Amino acid sequence: MNQPRGNDHAALTASRPGAGHPALATESLTRHFGGLTAVNQVSIQCHSGQIHAVIGPNGAGKSTLINLLSGELVPSSGKVLLDGEDVTAQDPAQRSQRGLGRSYQKTNIFAPLSVFENCRLAAQSRAGSSMRFFRPATSNREINQRALAALVATGLEAASECIVATLSHGAQRQVEIAMTLATAPKVLLLDEPLAGMGAEESAQVVALLNRLRGNHAILLIEHDMDAVFALADRLTVMVNGNVLESGAPDAIRASPAVQAAYLGVDEITHG
Amino acid sequence: MSPRPPNRHRLAHWIPVLVVIGLTLLPWITDKFYVQFVAKMMIMGIFAMSLDLLLGHAGLVSFGHAAFYGIGAYALALMTPAYQAANFWLSLAAAIGLSGLAALIIGFFVVRTHGIYFIMVTLAFAQMLFFVFHDTRIAGGTDGIFIDIRPDASLSGWVPFDLENFVHVYFVALACFALVYVLLRVLLRSPFGHVISGIRVNEPRMRSLGYRTFGYKLVCFSIGGAIAGIAGYLSALQFGVVNPEFLGWHLSAAVMMMVILGGMGTVAGPILGASVWMVLELGLQDLPTVAGVDLGKHWQLWMGSFIVLASLWLPNGLLGLLSTWRAAFGARTSQTGGQVLRPDGSTVPADYPGASTGASIASVTPLASVEARQAGNE
Numbered sequence: 017m018n019q020p021r022g023n024d025h026a027a028l029t030a031s032r033p034g035a036g037h038p039a040l041a042t043e044s045l046t047r048h049f050g051g052l053t054a055v056n057q058v059s060i061q062c063h064s065g066q067i068h069a070v071i072g073p074n075g076a077g078k079s080t081l082i083n084l085l086s087g088e089l090v091p092s093s094g095k096v097l098l099d100g101e102d103v104t105a106q107d108p109a110q111r112s113q114r115g116l117g118r119s120y121q122k123t124n125i126f127a128p129l130s131v132f133e134n135c136r137l138a139a140q141s142r143a144g145s146s147m148r149f150f151r152p153a154t155s156n157r158e159i160n161q162r163a164l165a166a167l168v169a170t171g172l173e174a175a176s177e178c179i180v181a182t183l184s185h186g187a188q189r190q191v192e193i194a195m196t197l198a199t200a201p202k203v204l205l206l207d208e209p210l211a212g213m214g215a216e217e218s219a220q221v222v223a224l225l226n227r228l229r230g231n232h233a234i235l236l237i238e239h240d241m242d243a244v245f246a247l248a249d250r251l252t253v254m255v256n257g258n259v260l261e262s263g264a265p266d267a268i269r270a271s272p273a274v275q276a277a278y279l280g281v282d283e284i285t286h287g
Numbered sequence: 288m289s290p291r292p293p294n295r296h297r298l299a300h301w302i303p304v305l306v307v308i309g310l311t312l313l314p315w316i317t318d319k320f321y322v323q324f325v326a327k328m329m330i331m332g333i334f335a336m337s338l339d340l341l342l343g344h345a346g347l348v349s350f351g352h353a354a355f356y357g358i359g360a361y362a363l364a365l366m367t368p369a370y371q372a373a374n375f376w377l378s379l380a381a382a383i384g385l386s387g388l389a390a391l392i393i394g395f396f397v398v399r400t401h402g403i404y405f406i407m408v409t410l411a412f413a414q415m416l417f418f419v420f421h422d423t424r425i426a427g428g429t430d431g432i433f434i435d436i437r438p439d440a441s442l443s444g445w446v447p448f449d450l451e452n453f454v455h456v457y458f459v460a461l462a463c464f465a466l467v468y469v470l471l472r473v474l475l476r477s478p479f480g481h482v483i484s485g486i487r488v489n490e491p492r493m494r495s496l497g498y499r500t501f502g503y504k505l506v507c508f509s510i511g512g513a514i515a516g517i518a519g520y521l522s523a524l525q526f527g528v529v530n531p532e533f534l535g536w537h538l539s540a541a542v543m544m545m546v547i548l549g550g551m552g553t554v555a556g557p558i559l560g561a562s563v564w565m566v567l568e569l570g571l572q573d574l575p576t577v578a579g580v581d582l583g584k585h586w587q588l589w590m591g592s593f594i595v596l597a598s599l600w601l602p603n604g605l606l607g608l609l610s611t612w613r614a615a616f617g618a619r620t621s622q623t624g625g626q627v628l629r630p631d632g633s634t635v636p637a638d639y640p641g642a643s644t645g646a647s648i649a650s651v652t653p654l655a656s657v658e659a660r661q662a663g664n665e
Contacts, residue, residue, distance in 0.1 A: 112497030126488045137485050141497040146478040153481040
């Protein structure tokens with residue numbers, strides 16, 4: 017399965033006849049930081065109903081890639097496509113409104129607000145313009161229900177009225193995911209959703225991702241290899257900004273190049 | 288600082304009503320000096336509330352807010368013909384419109400910047416306006432401009448109030464004060480209000496949730512400017528004189544200190560801050576001469592010391608101090624046998640587990656009990 021990188025466009029569409037445009041795709045995406053090429057000629061695809069995991073050692077360019085996809089970074093060259101449409105020139109807010117939802121590796125939520133308000137604000141972003149000045153924000157039943165649904169999906173409904181800053185780290189990570197869900201995204205970019213979670217919380221999130229897989233395209237960056245291999249339909253391995261390998265989990269596991277570059281190291285460090 | 292359960296401070300809901308009743312009765316209780324003083328207090332209260340909308344609610348640290356106050360004041364001065372009265376309704380609308388428009392134009396440039404740059408750019412724009420009025424003769428230059436005849440409030444023959452009468456001016460200021468208070472309360476509960484709070488807390492995350500934050504910040508800045516214009520207009524109306532100091536950075540700094548003193552991010556805090564500030568200013572200037580030193584003449588020294596101490600010991604302002612006292616009192620009276628009474632009437636053990644590490648969602652501590660315990664520890 018040693019496909020040359022940047023070439024799996026054809027391979028994937030061929031394997032999914034009639035699938036139309038991938039929900040999320042990049043074409044030769046590149047980003048330089050001065051002399052450093054953090055992401056080099058990366059072309060990946062993510063289809064609805066699929067979890068595409070991106071793995072790689074620290075510094076491989078995974079976070080830069082996700083920032084390029086969400087619009088927080090502008091690529092030096094290459095394209096980002098949502099449903100086949102070029103969104104490279106769009107800012108994060110526009111991409112979000114087109115159905116792209118992301119969660120952050122470093123918890124990025126509204127700490128002084130309640131869990132519910134965190135999700136309610138996320139849901140409110142889908143209800144058209146918020147240039148509305150008179151009716152109370154919390155009186156919109158549809159928005160409240162959408163926020164509540166996100167809390168139920170993540171198992172947070174009991175903590176709904178808690179101030180986020182008082183929650184445990186693991187629970188804050190779940191708020192992070194719940195907020196992303198409350199925007200009703202079609203494509204989910206999850207940046208290490210399991211980082212810092214306990215075993216029980218991790219299992220909950222893995223189960224949640226399995227449920228979400230049905231009608232979302234999910235791009236997952238994760239260091240927990242057990243979770244990655246349990247979840248991913250497709251794996252891309254990045255090293256030094258390049259795609260080393262991309263393919264089905266079994267093929268990746270068997271690849272000597274990947275073992276040398278990444279998995280092998282992992283085995284050695286974990287004895 | 289954080290949202291509180293609605294059923295917790297039932298008494299607090301009545302305070303604004305009691306304050307308005309008290310203010311309504313005031314002209315029958317005191318003399319002209321104090322009526323005018325309280326009118327000025329309410330005007331500064333409006334000004335401070337308008338700044339807090341930017342500072343405490345949207346997180347926009349505007350250091351040039353006097354610009355919009357000054358524009359409101361100059362709008363009345365320039366619309367008043369020599370030896371004739373301006374139309375009250377028209378000039379008030381013009382003051383609101385012009386200060387809001389100025390804030391829209393200035394905001395278009397400044398809300399793109401963040402942090403220290405925002406502070407500097409707002410100051411720079413305000414100083415530009417200051418020097419326009421200071422160095423040109425369009426409105427009397429450094430001497431300022433007098434409003435000899437107060438505006439005429441007649442509506443097709445009917446005269447609802449006479450602005451040459453200081454009590455009527457007082458009630459106009461009270462009406463504006465109450466209206467602005469209610470308007471801000473409604474605004475802050477609206478979808479727009481929640482969005483600007485979200486922007487204050489975490490603007491990048493608001494963008495990634497799909498909010499184009501620029502527009503919301505710009506509208507917020509314009510609303511703040513328009514309300515500051517009302518305050519400036521009323522000030523010009525009350526004293527009949529406008530000068531470049533109305534736009535100066537001294538006033539921008541003073542109103543910012545009023546907001547911080549009272550408590551940022553609350554609606555009542557800025558009112559409290561402005562009131563305490565003005566009472567102190569008045570009281571300190573009246574200090575006696577002790578051992579040959581005229582204490583009152585050096586009132587700014589005492590005021591400065593007070594501000595330093597207040598910022599050291601009252602990080603949440605005077606209103607924060609009041610809620611700390613109330614929370615401490617509440618915690619003492621509601622603790623029974625190691626149980627902390629929660630606002631919904633249920634109890635949790637006083638040693639309820641902290642949620643700082645490794646705790647699952649089920650062991651999350653409700654904020655109310657955290658607050659109660661912290662207050663109890665103090």
